Amino acid sequence: MKNRRVKNKLLPYIFVSPYILHFLLFVAFPVLFSIILTFHKWNIISPMEFTGLNNYVRLFKDTIFLKSISNTLIFLVIHIPLQIIVALFIAEILNQNIKFKGFYRSAFFLPVIVSGVVVTMLWQQLYGFDSGLLNRLLTSVGLPKIGWLIDPAMAMPSIAIMATWKNVGLYIILFLVGLQTVPRHYYEAAELEGANHWQKFFKITLPMINPTIFMVVILSTIGGFSLFIEPYIMTGGGPLNSTISAVLYIYKQGFFYYHMGYATTLGLFFAMLILLVVVTQKKFLEKGE
Amino acid sequence: MKKLLFYFCLTISALIFLYPFLWMISASLAPESEIGNLFALPSSFSLHSYLSMFNKIPIGRAFVNSMIVASSITFGVLLTGSIVGYALSRLQFKGRDLIFYIIIFTMTLPFQITLIPQYIIMVKFGWVDTYLALIAPYMINALSIIMFRQYFKTIPQDLIDAARIDGCGDFRIVFRILWPNSIPAIVTIGIITFMASWNEVLWPLIVIRDESLMTMPQLVTLFAVGGRAESQLGVKLAAAVMLALPIIIVYLFFQKYFIQSMTSTGIKD
Numbered sequence: 001m002k003n004r005r006v007k008n009k010l011l012p013y014i015f016v017s018p019y020i021l022h023f024l025l026f027v028a029f030p031v032l033f034s035i036i037l038t039f040h041k042w043n044i045i046s047p048m049e050f051t052g053l054n055n056y057v058r059l060f061k062d063t064i065f066l067k068s069i070s071n072t073l074i075f076l077v078i079h080i081p082l083q084i085i086v087a088l089f090i091a092e093i094l095n096q097n098i099k100f101k102g103f104y105r106s107a108f109f110l111p112v113i114v115s116g117v118v119v120t121m122l123w124q125q126l127y128g129f130d131s132g133l134l135n136r137l138l139t140s141v142g143l144p145k146i147g148w149l150i151d152p153a154m155a156m157p158s159i160a161i162m163a164t165w166k167n168v169g170l171y172i173i174l175f176l177v178g179l180q181t182v183p184r185h186y187y188e189a190a191e192l193e194g195a196n197h198w199q200k201f202f203k204i205t206l207p208m209i210n211p212t213i214f215m216v217v218i219l220s221t222i223g224g225f226s227l228f229i230e231p232y233i234m235t236g237g238g239p240l241n242s243t244i245s246a247v248l249y250i251y252k253q254g255f256f257y258y259h260m261g262y263a264t265t266l267g268l269f270f271a272m273l274i275l276l277v278v279v280t281q282k283k284f285l286e287k288g289e
Numbered sequence: 290m291k292k293l294l295f296y297f298c299l300t301i302s303a304l305i306f307l308y309p310f311l312w313m314i315s316a317s318l319a320p321e322s323e324i325g326n327l328f329a330l331p332s333s334f335s336l337h338s339y340l341s342m343f344n345k346i347p348i349g350r351a352f353v354n355s356m357i358v359a360s361s362i363t364f365g366v367l368l369t370g371s372i373v374g375y376a377l378s379r380l381q382f383k384g385r386d387l388i389f390y391i392i393i394f395t396m397t398l399p400f401q402i403t404l405i406p407q408y409i410i411m412v413k414f415g416w417v418d419t420y421l422a423l424i425a426p427y428m429i430n431a432l433s434i435i436m437f438r439q440y441f442k443t444i445p446q447d448l449i450d451a452a453r454i455d456g457c458g459d460f461r462i463v464f465r466i467l468w469p470n471s472i473p474a475i476v477t478i479g480i481i482t483f484m485a486s487w488n489e490v491l492w493p494l495i496v497i498r499d500e501s502l503m504t505m506p507q508l509v510t511l512f513a514v515g516g517r518a519e520s521q522l523g524v525k526l527a528a529a530v531m532l533a534l535p536i537i538i539v540y541l542f543f544q545k546y547f548i549q550s551m552t553s554t555g556i557k558d
Contacts, residue, residue, distance in 0.1 A: 011459060015376035016388055018369045022429040027395050030406030037406065044412060090302060093295050106544050107303040110310065113540050113547055115488040117506045118533040121513050121525060122309045133312075169306070173552045225399070228491050233513055247401060247491070254405050255495060264405045271402035 037264040044260055055265040065266065067241050068249045069273070071156050075245075076224045078160040084216055087168050088209075091175035105176075108169040116166065120233045123162040124149070127234075149235055152242035159230050159243060163223070171216050178209035214285045218278055225274045246270045310533070317526040324523050338523035345517055345524065348531055350501055351508040358423045358504055359486040365428035366482045367475060373429075374437025375463045379449065389438075396431045404495075411496050422496040423504065427486060432554065433478045440474035441467055477550040480543070487536060505532050 038055050042048045059065055090108065094101060111119055126133045127148035135145040148158040186204050195203070206213075227245040231237050237244035237252070244252075250270070254263030316324045317338050319331030342348065376382070377389055407426060416422040444467060452466045468475065493507040500508070509528045512518055518525045540547055 009382075012376045012380040012382035012385070015372050015380065015459070019373045019388070019392070019429055019434065022369075023391060023395065025410070026407060026426050027398065027403065030403040030410070031398070033406045033409070034402055044409065090299070093298055096292075096295055098295060098299070102544075104299050104303055105548065107306050109544070109548055110306060110537070110540070112551065113484060113536055114310075114533050115490070115506050115536070117488075117490055117510050117513070118313075118529045121509075121529045122313055125522070125526075126309065165306070170551060173548055177552065222399070225401070229510065233510060236514070247404075250401060250404060251491070251495075254408070260405055260409065267401040267404055271399040274399045274401070275397070 034264045034268055037261050038268055040261045042260045043258040045258075048261075051261070055262050058262065059265055059269060064241055064244060064249060068244045068246050071242065071244060072224050072227070072246055074156045075160045075163070075227065076221060078157050079163055079224060080217055080220045082160070082164045083168055083171055083220055084213060086164065087171035087175050087216070090168075090172050091179055092205075094172070094176055095179045105173065108172050110169070111166045112169045114166075116229045117233065119162065119166050120230050123158075123165075124234050127158055150239055152240045155235055155239060155243045159227070159234065163227070163230065167220075167223070171212075174212050174215065175209060178212040179205065182208045210285070214282075217281055217285065221277055221281065222274060225270060310537075313526050313533075314530055317523055317530045319523065321521070321523055324526075338521070338527040341521070342524045342527045342531075346508055346512050346528070347500060347503075348505070348508065348528065351503050351505045352531070352535070354420075354502060355487060355505040357420065359483050361420075361424045362427045362486040363479055363483045365424070366430045366433050367478060369429045370433035370437045370478060371441075371463055371468065371471075372460075373434045374441055375459070375467065377434070378438045378441040380459075392431045392434055396435070408495050417496050418499045418502055420502070423493060423502075426492075430482065433482065436474055436478055436554070437471070440471050444470050476546055477553060480547055480550040481554055484536065484547075 039050060039052060040048045041051045041054070094104060098104070129135060129145060129147060129150055132148070134148065138145060147154055149155050182205060186208075187200055190200050190204060225246050228247040228251065231243040231245050231248050232251075235243045237248055246266075247270075250263050250266045253259045253266060315330055318334045318336070320333060320335045320337065323331045377385060411417050411422045414421075416425070448466055448470070449462055452462050457466065488506060489504070490506040490510055493504045494510070497503050497507060503511075509532045512528050513525055518528075
């Protein structure tokens with residue numbers, strides 16, 4: 001009997017032990033070790049060399065690092081509004097009494113499930129300067145070609161447009177779910193008061209789907225800071241570092257130059273920045289409610 | 290009249306989302322000289338691009354690797370997620386809340402911070418260029434633990450009590466009593482986990498250098514950016530089709546579940 005009691009006390013810990021083990025090995029240790037690493041220079045092979053605050057000093061003088069932050073901001077400034085507008089627009093239409101709703105939904109959702117590698121390879125062709133579909137469409141109606149991926153001012157916006165195309169299906173569905181929770185009699189009451197379509201949208205729909213907008217903003221922000229495969233395949237970070245992203249720069253420093261200490265400093269800094277941006281957005285958006 | 294405008298908008302948008310995929314498939318099947326043709330179907334179909342791609346890269350092997358990795362991770366996540374989720378929702382013990390808060394905390398931790406140290410662990414363990422590097426770090430997933438915990442909480446305690454009276458141990462309760470009553474949670478976690486691991490590309494690029502161990506997205510990426518495709522577009526597109534097709538086929542059969550799973554968790558790859 002006593003034996004069984006002991007077993008019963010231990011059992012919950014045995015059940016959670018896989019998580020504890022995983023946490024210690026792949027979360028706690030890496031986080032602590034990364035802090036130590038930021039004070040060192042190390043290429044994994046030769047012994048670690050203590051360099052004090054060197055990595056941090058270097059960070060603030062590193063123009064590519066600053067560039068990667070401004071690139072991410074450019075991405076977010078285009079990606080977030082575009083994503084919300086397109087998703088809301090399509091969700092509004094789908095929320096009407098429409099036939100083949102299932103087909104449209106599945107079509108919009110397709111890019112969400114397909115690998116980013118495939119999407120990037122496809123858009124690389126669409127964005128081609130001479131033979132790309134988009135420029136051919138432009139020239140066929142008499143407009144000049146756009147240097148989608150070769151013009152430094154255009155390359156990051158092009159990636160933001162592609163990312164919107166890939167993810168928007170998810171947000172269409174989320175908005176659709178949000179729209180369906182708005183009680184119909186709200187609109188009916190507003191109509192009796194003589195509200196027009198826009199008034200109904202801004203006074204009823206928008207406040208009701210605020211939580212969904214909040215979610216889109218947070219997920220897109222995290223997505224922007226996690227951009228990697230898109231610039232890796234499409235531009236390699238160019239032209240003139242105009243598409244170098246946070247993760248691509250960490251990858252280059254870590255696995256191209258083997259600057260483990262500096263790459264970790266970058267990682268730590270970006271992680272702090274993400275948390276800061278997300279917390280600020282959260283404060284701001286909750287105030288707006 | 291208004292309706293017509295709606296259908297027009299929807300159809301144009303649907304075309305914008307579907308057209309690139311249709312073009313990819315048709316161009317990969319076109320003879321090399323007609324790939325530049327963006328609007329019409331090719332005059333004849335040829336498997337030339339596919340044969341040439343099979344000769345250049347071990348895509349079959351990569352498919353098997355991806356299957357092994359994604360299936361092991363999915364199986365592992367379902368197993369560990371349900372066991373830990375069970376302990377957190379149905380067992381009483383000291384430190385339970387602490388563990389729960391740690392799990393929530395780790396979910397908010399950006400991966401950028403652990404990327405390099407995790408790679409160093411792989412190097413020190415000698416796991417670089419092994420399946421272990423691809424699988425082990427992903428065997429447990431905080432989100433799946435939380436989802437199982439939430440779902441198990443909705444299952445009536447009577448069911449568990451009855452099983453206990455019948456002499457069921459805790460493992461049997463999890464797998465014989467709770468699992469059959471948690472199919473929606475299992476499907477959701479299964480789909481998002483399998484998809485995320487199938488499409489993962491950054492981590493394989495870091496820990497795998499040996500071509501025979503590469504997963505599909507990694508192999509196709511390196512093929513696309515490297516010189517081996519010799520800038521033959523058809524061959525690259527054939528590789529892209531091979532990478533996209535398995536998930537698209539599964540998606541065609543289980544669309545409803547895919548859409549439900551991903552919107553309920555807000556997860557994209």
